[in-house]
Amino acid sequence: MAHANKKQFAVIGMGRFGLSVATALSNMGLDVLAIDADEHRTQMVANLVTHAVSADSTDEEALRALGIRNFDVVVVAIGEDIQASILTTLILKDLGSPLIVVKAQNELHGKVLQKIGADKVIYPERDMGLRVAHHLTSPNVLDYIELSDEYSIVEMRVSAEMVGKNLIELDIRARFGCNVMAIKRGARMNISPSAAERLTTDDVLVIVGEKNDLTKLELAYAEA
């Protein structure tokens, strides 16, 4: 099932999130094995991915038989059944999967996953909730990405009062302690913006900073 050269992905759990990851990878032309205990779910994705099989991922023999350890990346997208998610991760770790990405239902679940060796723990609902909240409090915020407990990146449309000014005049670093990393202008992205660059109406700023500082900046430029 697994070929040399091309990366092989397996996604376990075809809920909304798992299905979305599996089909996105497949649409990118990558080989995807979709696994779900529920046969209806596997049938549903059968023609969207390379292979779809019904198997219980808490059954070590079943995973072994699928040659799961030959897959470069395994995504565990079992949400509600936390026990199944943890057991699956443990088995994958034991079988020697090189990269295990697991969706966590909550912080505690995430901590356990990290302890047992998940390489990456993701919180899709929490992260999307954060993005929506930032967009709602400051509609200029187009995207919000958490980098760590302390730092984030925001993508922010320039507000009316920023238009025509340059980065020296805005003085975002001194006023908010944040750094403008890039300016997006249409399809172009200037990744080392000059301080003298005058901002135009449709520009989008990509800013990195401490979360509290970013929030102050977002609110300072919030406009309906």
Ligand code: ATP
């Ligand atoms: P989403 O919010 O992304 O829709 P969810 O967090 O609600 O998903 P669940 O619905 O709990 O996630 O699980 C996703 C899928 O995982 C379901 O289709 C379920 O059949 C499958 N699943 C649950 N346990 C196992 C298991 N042990 N082995 C394989 N698949 C499983």
